[in-house]
Amino acid sequence: xMYLRKIFIAISFFFFCSALxxxxxxxxxxxxxxxxxxxxxxxxxxxxxxxxxxxxxxxFQHNPFGNQWGHMSWGHAVSSDLIRxxxxxxxxxxxxxxGIFSGSAVMDPFFTSGFGKEKGKxxxxxxxxxxxxxxxxxxxxxxxxxxxxxxxxxxxxPVLDLGQKDFRDPKVFxxxxxxxxxxxxxxxLEKKVQFYSSKTLKAWNLMSSFGPAGDTSGIWECPDLFxxxxxxxxxxxxxxxxxxxxxxxxxxxGEFDGTKFINESNPSRxxxxxxxxxxxxxxxxxxxxxxxxxxxxxxxNNWNYAGAVPAGQWRGTMSIPRTLSVRKIGNDWILLQNxxxxxxxxxxxxxxxxxxKLIKQExxxxxxxxxxxxxxxxxxxxxxxxxxxxxxxxxxxxxSVDRSLSKGFKNDAYQRLSVFKSVFPGELSEKLRxxxxxxxxxxxxxxxxxxxxxTSQVFSEKTLSTLQFQGSAEPFPVRIKxxxxxxx
Ligand code: FRU
Numbered sequence: 001x002m003y004l005r006k007i008f009i010a011i012s013f014f015f016f017c018s019a020l021x022x023x024x025x026x027x028x029x030x031x032x033x034x035x036x037x038x039x040x041x042x043x044x045x046x047x048x049x050x051x052x053x054x055x056x057x058x059x060f061q062h063n064p065f066g067n068q069w070g071h072m073s074w075g076h077a078v079s080s081d082l083i084r085x086x087x088x089x090x091x092x093x094x095x096x097x098x099g100i101f102s103g104s105a106v107m108d109p110f111f112t113s114g115f116g117k118e119k120g121k122x123x124x125x126x127x128x129x130x131x132x133x134x135x136x137x138x139x140x141x142x143x144x145x146x147x148x149x150x151x152x153x154x155x156x157x158p159v160l161d162l163g164q165k166d167f168r169d170p171k172v173f174x175x176x177x178x179x180x181x182x183x184x185x186x187x188x189l190e191k192k193v194q195f196y197s198s199k200t201l202k203a204w205n206l207m208s209s210f211g212p213a214g215d216t217s218g219i220w221e222c223p224d225l226f227x228x229x230x231x232x233x234x235x236x237x238x239x240x241x242x243x244x245x246x247x248x249x250x251x252x253x254g255e256f257d258g259t260k261f262i263n264e265s266n267p268s269r270x271x272x273x274x275x276x277x278x279x280x281x282x283x284x285x286x287x288x289x290x291x292x293x294x295x296x297x298x299x300x301n302n303w304n305y306a307g308a309v310p311a312g313q314w315r316g317t318m319s320i321p322r323t324l325s326v327r328k329i330g331n332d333w334i335l336l337q338n339x340x341x342x343x344x345x346x347x348x349x350x351x352x353x354x355x356x357k358l359i360k361q362e363x364x365x366x367x368x369x370x371x372x373x374x375x376x377x378x379x380x381x382x383x384x385x386x387x388x389x390x391x392x393x394x395x396x397x398x399x400s401v402d403r404s405l406s407k408g409f410k411n412d413a414y415q416r417l418s419v420f421k422s423v424f425p426g427e428l429s430e431k432l433r434x435x436x437x438x439x440x441x442x443x444x445x446x447x448x449x450x451x452x453x454x455t456s457q458v459f460s461e462k463t464l465s466t467l468q469f470q471g472s473a474e475p476f477p478v479r480i481k482x483x484x485x486x487x488x
Contacts, residue, residue: 025040026039028311028312028314029312030312030440030441030459031311031312031314031440031441032365032441032442033365033439033484034083034320034343034365034439034483034485034486035300035318035319035320036058036077036317037317037318038060038062038087039087039313039314040067040313041062041064041065041066041313042063042066042067042069042070042314042315042316043061043299043314043315043317044061044316045061045222045280045281045299046058046059046281046282046298046299046318047059047060047074047102047128048105048128049104049283049295049296049297050105050106050107050124050148050285050287051292055078055080055147056078056079056080056081056285057076057078057105057147057148058077058078058079058085058297058318059075059076059091059092059126059148060075060316061073061101062074062090064090064093067312067313068315069306071099072100072131073093073094073099074090074093074126075090075091076089076090078148081342082295083340083343083346083486084486088149089149091126091144091150092126092128095130097132097133098130098132099130099131101128101129101131101168101169102128102168102169102221103126103127103128103169103171104128104172104286105125105126106124106125106127106172106181106201106286107124107286108122108123108124108125108143111123112181112199112200113125113141113143113202115152116143116145119145123143123145124143124144124145124148125141125142125143125144126142126151127140127159127170127201128140128142129167129168129169129170134165136164137164137166137168138157138158138160139161139170139185140154140157140158141153141202142154156202159203160183160185160204166187166219167186167187167188168185168186168188169186169221169222169223170183170184171183171184171185171224171225171283172201173226173286175256175258178197178258179199181199181201182195182196182197182207182258183195183197184223184224184225186222186243187209188220188221189219190211190212191211191220191245192209193210193220193223193225193243194206194208194209195207195208195209195260197259207260208261210241210252210260210261213263214245214250214265214267214271215270216245218245218246218248219246220244220246221245221246222244222282223241223242223243224241224243224282224283224284225240226240226242226294227239227240227256227294228240228293228294229293229326230326230327230328231325231327231336231449238255238326238333239253239254239255240252240324240326241253241254241261241263242273242282242284244280244281244282246303247302247304249272249274249279250270250271251271251272251273252265253271253335254333264333266331269332271334273296273335273337273453274298274453274454274455275421275422275453276420276444276453276454276455277403278455278456279298279300279453280298280299280301281298282296282299282319283296283298284296293325294323294325295321295323296324296337297318297319297320297322298318298455299317299318299319300318300442300455300457301317301457302413302417305409305411308411309411309414309459310408310409310441310459317442317457319455320340320343320437320444321340321342322338322339322450323341324336324337327449329426330425330426334425336450336451337450337453338446338449339367339435343437343483344481346483346486348481348482348483349481349482350480350481350482351481352477352479352480353476353478353479354476354477355476357470357475358469359466359467359478359480360466361465361466361480362465362482363463363465364438364440364464365438365482365483366438366465366480367435367437367438367481368434368435368436368438368467368478368481369434369435369478369479369481370433370477371432371434372392372394372431373431373473374394374428374429374431375394376394376472376473377394378391378392378393379391379392379471379473379475380469380470380471381468381469381470382467382470383438383464384458384460384462384466385461386405387403387408387458387460388401388402388406388443388456388458389401389402389403389405390434390436390445392434394428397424398422398423398424399421399447399452399454400421401419401421401443401454401456402418403419403456404418404419406418406460406461407461408459408460409457422454424448424451424452432447433449434475437483438464440464441458442455442457443456443458443464
């Protein structure tokens with residue numbers, strides 16, 4: 001009898017917890033609403049970004065068992081518009097103590113790998129790093145014949161092994177002109193990327209390497225080599241090599257001749273896709289139709305405090321999708337990043353504010369867009385309870401984000417990294433555009449035509465739902481778009 005009672009109590013407790021969890025999931029303090037977060041547990045880098053059959057896949061570094069880094073596996077979510085995500089079962093789980101680290105995915109419609117040929121359906125092939133803790137990292141492949149829902153590991157793994165402890169994050173694409181697969185993969189401690197080629201995805205030949213260059217202060221991770229359109233020059237393209245010198249990111253722009261990357265960026269300067277504290281491991285989508293612009297997604301975090309940020313059942317957030325192009329400004333090629341169009345076409349409330357410098361929203365999930373004149377003095381706008389101050393000095397062309405007054409996360413590393421600035425590249429025109437995406441604890445600021453982006457986590461003790469323009473700087477009209485929640 002006693003035994004039955006215990007079972008009854010256990011079952012009731014289970015149902016009580018699930019009900020509680022359903023009630024609170026996605027309503028937690030600081031939980032982003034239109035940025036992807038896993039329902040539960042930890043995420044870091046986006047992995048295997050690939051578009052196939054109308055579906056955007058977002059695989060991600062995931063601990064399926066807790067909200068701290070560990071048991072690395074590939075989580076999986078899909079979306080038809082890059083905003084509304086549906087989380088699916090873990091796609092590639094940790095195997096024994098071997099972690100499934102970051103990597104990419106390709107479609108193999110011509111069966112170069114020989115996988116799945118008999119079924120006549122293009123296999124999706126994942127290329128990832130198998131991590132044997134403190135001993136070896138090598139590149140492995142696995143294929144899926146059901147749109148990434150389940151993967152079968154190649155029996156001949158590893159496909160690339162240098163016998164090194166640090167050798168990771170393979171990003172593979174099909175290079176049409178030379179009819180071969182190209183892999184960028186990092187030697188993190190040497191601050192070097194290597195480029196390999198393959199006809200089969202199973203055997204790889206070293207072609208060239210690049211680095212150290214630019215920011216060499218941290219280890220190098222998560223390489224990506226991709227082709228982007230030149231803004232305003234239809235039919236023209238450049239190659240971008242983008243990567244993560246921990247804990248930030250940088251890019252180089254130039255050419256790729258099928259064998260090596262030829263850098264045209266000034267090697268004595270550092271160019272970043274994001275000048276804020278929290279943008280890492282961003283990579284671009286593979287297999288997009290030719291008419292689409294390249295799109296990237298990054299992890300909104302910083303390894304200096306990633307494990308400690310206030311979260312809940314989940315920890316870790318992906319950025320909004322960004323479309324990419326480049327433009328030469330003065331002597332420099334600059335990466336332009338803009339919020340994917342899908343964010344603008346959502347059927348949500350749009351408000352135009354024409355005179356009120358204190359803008360109060362119902363919740364902290366919105367986009368604000370305004371322009372500041374460049375002929376008048378310094379400007380400032382604050383978000384929440386002065387949780388984030390955004391400043392623009394037209395004279396020096398400097399833009400900064402400052403979260404030093406925010407009190408919701410008391411952590412030394414986080415507080416040390418509170419002010420971030422950069423100078424707008426090139427001449428200013430009469431007005432400069434600002435687009436601010438606010439999502440509970442995530443703030444992404446796009447300046448101009450995407451020449452500068454600042455991504456920050458901001459943990460307000462109250463809420464980020466108010467925007468207060470300071471002083472005489474007129475930002476009007478300010479357009480506010482509610483963004484709300486997009487979880488299926
Ligand atoms: C980057 C990174 C990668 C590695 C993964 C492990 O954030 O350190 O180099 O593959 O995370 O989770």
